[in-house]
Amino acid sequence: MKDGNATRRRLLDAAAAEFAAYGIAGARVDRISANAKANKAQLYAYFGDKDRLFDAVFQEQADELVNVVPFSADDLPGYALALYDACLTRPNLVRLATWARLERVPAGALVTSMPEQAERKLAAISDMQRAGRIDPALAPEDVLAMVSMFALTWSPASLFHTATQADPEADHERRRQALAEAVRRAFSPPEGTAATGRS
Amino acid sequence: MKDGNATRRRLLDAAAAEFAAYGIAGARVDRISANAKANKAQLYAYFGDKDRLFDAVFQEQADELVNVVPFSADDLPGYALALYDACLTRPNLVRLATWARLERVPAGALVTSMPEQAERKLAAISDMQRAGRIDPALAPEDVLAMVSMFALTWSPASLFHTATQADPEADHERRRQALAEAVRRAFSPPEGTAATGRS
């Protein structure tokens, strides 16, 4: 039997690249099918229409986005650094998410399809707060959002400066150091606060 | 004489709203001229084409974006708070900048049209570093980018959670407090570092 999944796969990959580059409104169905070396009719058979194709792409990539960098509440600076590097190697992931934000989800939480992962991360932050490693005055959800956003300071979604792999390594090093240090300080418990161990 | 400038003004305003909502590719010239209660031919007479219209809008709004919140290097938390509030009252400013990033400037600095303002801010940060109020280990440009990005954690460009004015005031208060505290800690000089006054 011909491998229908392979065609589907090529279409999804081509669509991911196209949507990342041009967004939903800017993406061209003909370009997608051409780049996938597949037929437009096939695209429509598999995915219904352009919007549902974007949904399929985004759902898959959201998985990717949430999981490329393993979350470690006990090492927020390390997490931020890993995110910085991920933005360099996988810029399209960030671009795709940004298009989704602008064109689909103007307010509220962007990804709601993986509540268990989110819960896990928040719980991990809570744990670290109880262990005296993260400032307990901050809401776990805010910590997560702020750390992540911090790491995106030089991402393709940045409104200031987007870093690329072509940048001098010295720039990357400077940013990584600044990022790690700032994250470490921002979320540590205030000086003089003793860890309570367990209550 | 009929007031051509008024028409130009209405076109710019309608275009700003349209581009903020739909981006460049998604914006519709007909909608813009209709909402401006002006004619499409006028739009083309004034601005040439869709892309140059976007340029005109963005240049004007970039001014706005850079100046809505006065920068205060001696009160970075206050600056961040003001940015948070500005995102709530002027979400379109952020959306417009994000579209520009995605559709126009995929890498590097997003706004380069106001070098003197940028210089001023960086110099102010430098001053505060010399005065021992901001960690001198950080590059001024990184401080500026990180603080600003921090404040955009809940903006319309956030990949996590976009806040709106409709959110409960308690949420806003919680975020403002977290933001101010985190910014204060992140950029303060390390404990035990004495201000050198002037060298």
Add this chain to the structure above:
DNA sequence: GAGTAGTAACTAACTAGTTTGTTTGAGGAT
């Protein structure tokens, strides 16, 4: 009456989505 503002119809190209007819290759039966 001259120049500017405004209008509406128009064009030429593009785009999402569909249809038609054809080809390819795997697997089962003989």
Add this chain to the structure above:
DNA sequence: ATCCTCAAACAAACTAGTTAGTTACTACTC
């Protein structure tokens, strides 16, 4: 091996609606 079937794949033409950009014409103001 050979034939048959069937679903996946393909190319290309087609539809119907949309869109950026243009033009020819009218109305207003000085």
